[in-house]
Amino acid sequence: MKYLDEYRDAELARKLLEQILRVQKRPWVLMEVCGGQTHSIVKFGIDDLLPKDIELVHGPGCPVCVTPLELIDKAHAIASRPDVIFCSFGDMLRVPGSECDLLTVKSRGADVRVVYSPLDCLRIARKHSDRQVVFFAIGFETTAPANAMLVWRAKEEGIRNVSILVSHVLVPPALEAILDSPRNRVQGFLGPGHVCAVMGYREYEAISARYKVPIVITGFEPVDLLEGVLMTVRQLEEGRAEVENQYVRAVTREGNIAAKKLVFSVFEVCTRKWRGVGPIPQSGYRLREEFRDFDAERRFDVGSINTQEPSVCISGEVLKGVKKPLDCPAFARECNPAHPLGATMVSSEGACAAYYLYGRHLKTEHKPALDSQSSVPLKP
Amino acid sequence: MSQSENHPMMPGESCPAPVFEHRQIILGHGSGGKLTQELIERLFLPSFNNNYLAQLNDQALLDVNGLRLAFTTDSFVVTPIFFPGGDIGRLAINGTVNDLAMSGAAPRFIAAAFILEEGFASNDLARVVESMREAAQEAGVLLVTGDTKVVNRGKGDQIFITTTGLGILERPVTISADRAWPGDKILLSGTIGDHGMAIMSQREGLEFEGAIESDTAALHGLVAAMLDTSTEVHCMRDPTRGGVATALNEIADRSRVGMELVERNIPVRESVKGACEILGLDPLYVANEGKLVAVVAPEAAESVLDAMRNHPLGRDACCIGEVVAAHPRRVLLKTEIGGSRVLDVMLGEPLPRIC
Numbered sequence: 001m002k003y004l005d006e007y008r009d010a011e012l013a014r015k016l017l018e019q020i021l022r023v024q025k026r027p028w029v030l031m032e033v034c035g036g037q038t039h040s041i042v043k044f045g046i047d048d049l050l051p052k053d054i055e056l057v058h059g060p061g062c063p064v065c066v067t068p069l070e071l072i073d074k075a076h077a078i079a080s081r082p083d084v085i086f087c088s089f090g091d092m093l094r095v096p097g098s099e100c101d102l103l104t105v106k107s108r109g110a111d112v113r114v115v116y117s118p119l120d121c122l123r124i125a126r127k128h129s130d131r132q133v134v135f136f137a138i139g140f141e142t143t144a145p146a147n148a149m150l151v152w153r154a155k156e157e158g159i160r161n162v163s164i165l166v167s168h169v170l171v172p173p174a175l176e177a178i179l180d181s182p183r184n185r186v187q188g189f190l191g192p193g194h195v196c197a198v199m200g201y202r203e204y205e206a207i208s209a210r211y212k213v214p215i216v217i218t219g220f221e222p223v224d225l226l227e228g229v230l231m232t233v234r235q236l237e238e239g240r241a242e243v244e245n246q247y248v249r250a251v252t253r254e255g256n257i258a259a260k261k262l263v264f265s266v267f268e269v270c271t272r273k274w275r276g277v278g279p280i281p282q283s284g285y286r287l288r289e290e291f292r293d294f295d296a297e298r299r300f301d302v303g304s305i306n307t308q309e310p311s312v313c314i315s316g317e318v319l320k321g322v323k324k325p326l327d328c329p330a331f332a333r334e335c336n337p338a339h340p341l342g343a344t345m346v347s348s349e350g351a352c353a354a355y356y357l358y359g360r361h362l363k364t365e366h367k368p369a370l371d372s373q374s375s376v377p378l379k380p
Numbered sequence: 381m382s383q384s385e386n387h388p389m390m391p392g393e394s395c396p397a398p399v400f401e402h403r404q405i406i407l408g409h410g411s412g413g414k415l416t417q418e419l420i421e422r423l424f425l426p427s428f429n430n431n432y433l434a435q436l437n438d439q440a441l442l443d444v445n446g447l448r449l450a451f452t453t454d455s456f457v458v459t460p461i462f463f464p465g466g467d468i469g470r471l472a473i474n475g476t477v478n479d480l481a482m483s484g485a486a487p488r489f490i491a492a493a494f495i496l497e498e499g500f501a502s503n504d505l506a507r508v509v510e511s512m513r514e515a516a517q518e519a520g521v522l523l524v525t526g527d528t529k530v531v532n533r534g535k536g537d538q539i540f541i542t543t544t545g546l547g548i549l550e551r552p553v554t555i556s557a558d559r560a561w562p563g564d565k566i567l568l569s570g571t572i573g574d575h576g577m578a579i580m581s582q583r584e585g586l587e588f589e590g591a592i593e594s595d596t597a598a599l600h601g602l603v604a605a606m607l608d609t610s611t612e613v614h615c616m617r618d619p620t621r622g623g624v625a626t627a628l629n630e631i632a633d634r635s636r637v638g639m640e641l642v643e644r645n646i647p648v649r650e651s652v653k654g655a656c657e658i659l660g661l662d663p664l665y666v667a668n669e670g671k672l673v674a675v676v677a678p679e680a681a682e683s684v685l686d687a688m689r690n691h692p693l694g695r696d697a698c699c700i701g702e703v704v705a706a707h708p709r710r711v712l713l714k715t716e717i718g719g720s721r722v723l724d725v726m727l728g729e730p731l732p733r734i735c
Contacts (some may be wrong), residue, residue: 006576042721045719107405108404
């Protein structure tokens with residue numbers, strides 16, 4: 001596949017690995033910020049190929065995982081209303097709220113639909129003018145332009161039966177929260193490629209300078225990731241700390257100016273709760289006052305729902321990179337993709353799910369707890 | 381899959397069979413993945429367990445007065461009912477023919493039950509029936525009995541078809557998911573993911589350069605060509621729902637062996653690859669309706685592969701890996717860039733990812 005195969009080339013990957021081996025002299029701890037990067041790393045077995053003393057910890061960049069329980073409960077309350085068509089990205093459907101997930105809400109009769117673009121909601125709203133169409137607007141800066149466009153067009157075109165349930169979060173405040181933690185181990189970041197395709201990387205320069213940490217904006221294919229690791233390790237070995245751009249085919253310093261303009265005309269920055277982490281100031285978006293009519297939380301009066309996160313799992317620590325999925329005693333035992341206890345096991349982008357799906361737990365000393373829940377062999 | 385599964389049993393309550401804990405059926409229970417497996421093992425098997433059913437193959441092999449019969453049934457509930465490369469009628473014949481063929485049997489007779497929704501266009505029904513007639517004729521099976529029911533509008537989705545098939549196993553072969561042996565080669569008859577992505581691109585209104593067509597086909601001819609070459613075919617599956625990854629996991633699990641696959645050797649059409657990339661799906665978990673995977677003794681693998689490649693439905697056949705004694709019940713994949721990962725069974729319906 002053109003534009004992909006080039007970045008999955010085994011020979012190129014091998015050369016990059018050799019260069020990493022040549023450059024790296026000391027052990028380093030790097031964090032890949034994005035869920036999509038985590039996904040690729042385990043899907044292609046990249047962590048397997050890297051030298052043992054380059055440790056990759058998985059960052060908070062999975063939008064599904066960081067959506068707080070409270071908001072999921074609100075989504076369920078709204079989706080359960082008979083007058084509502086509830087639209088969502090696919091992987092949000094399996095995320096457990098305090099009682100169940102959206103797939104179960106659907107099985108009880110709710111009209112829950114998977115859409116690929118938020119703009120599909122406009123079409124659905126026009127077709128069902130007697131019903132309320134609600135979009136679950138989750139994501140980082142990457143999905144913000146399309147979600148903003150939905151609201152902007154609904155207002156322009158006078159489509160009143162559309163609203164969005166907003167859970168937008170931002171990457172830079174999360175990186176600062178990680179770096180501010182006294183237990184932080186991360187020495188360099190593979191920065192979020194798609195987020196920066198929208199926002200540019202200018203705002204990461206201040207973080208890199210303030211915390212003296214290398215940030216290399218990195219893509220999502222194996223060759224991208226290996227090159228990102230090489231560039232970060234090279235900075236660390238040379239004692240540099242700056243923002244570099246590996247993902248030049250998609251990212252510029254200023255980002256997508258038209259998209260940013262749209263985002264800031266519809267959203268404003270606010271404090272947001274992160275699942276497993278808690279509230280982080282100035283870490284998300286909410287609708288601006290002039291678009292507040294399109295806020296599903298207001299339209300359906302779910303403000304009284306206030307859910308506390310359970311304390312059993314360590315997903316917050318995993319999100320911050322302090323712990324790895326295998327550090328959790330529940331991992332692949334009580335907690336697995338069929339019965340997720342925490343956010344990071346839910347989405348295929350989540351660090352725990354990525355570990356589980358691609359079998360990291362099977363290759364380690366940990367007991368393959370799969371056996372306890374998979375089939376009992378039934379020989380005649 | 382949700383916390384509804386976590387309900388503890390009431391004190392004093394006891395149950396000899398594993399309990400099926402879902403309070404409601406969700407779509408994932410029909411996905412062919414882990415949830416389907418759970419439904420079968422916790423609900424159906426405890427009630428109906430017998431030596432035939434316990435084999436858990438796609439068909440039961442029955443010995444009736446010395447005659448070896450293959451017997452199977454399958455329901456078809458696809459949306460849309462007409463799709464590039466086929467329709468629900470063709471699928472209903474080919475699917476059941478293939479379930480029989482995977483045992484090495486020659487398919488002979490089909491029974492068909494139709495559940496029609498009030499208001500369904502009779503022209504569409506005629507189209508479906510005509511395509512079933514065609515498919516049955518091509519596969520050399522006779523549709524010998526059937527049933528029709530009509531449900532109220534809104535209680536069905538246009539048309540559901542259940543087909544039941546009977547075949548005769550005349551060859552001296554025993555093909556079963558529990559017969560894979562370390563050293564055996566794993567053969568795949570062609571490109572993967574075509575059917576699933578054809579349906580999904582229609583359903584989601586996605587338009588790709590070069591339309592993706594379903595691969596629906598009756599495979600008994602290909603199987604006959606393979607078995608004419610060697611009887612050392614140990615296991616065979618048509619990787620429908622759950623895809624190649626799930627089919628191979630079932631074999632690895634039932635045979636208590638490990639498997640090692642080479643990603644580079646697994647053929648995927650460019651258009652299917654592209655569609656999977658866009659939706660965040662893995663072609664190894666996407667449904668096929670005209671492909672098979674076979675586990676073959678190493679000494680016979682090359683000749684069987686040649687026989688496959690000489691058959692129109694096996695032109696792109698290749699060896700995608702082998703059975704190993706290490707890591708029993710785990711399927712490992714050597715990735716394109718040389719890393720490795722475990723291919724697990726699919727959980728439920730594949731869900732498109734956000735980014």
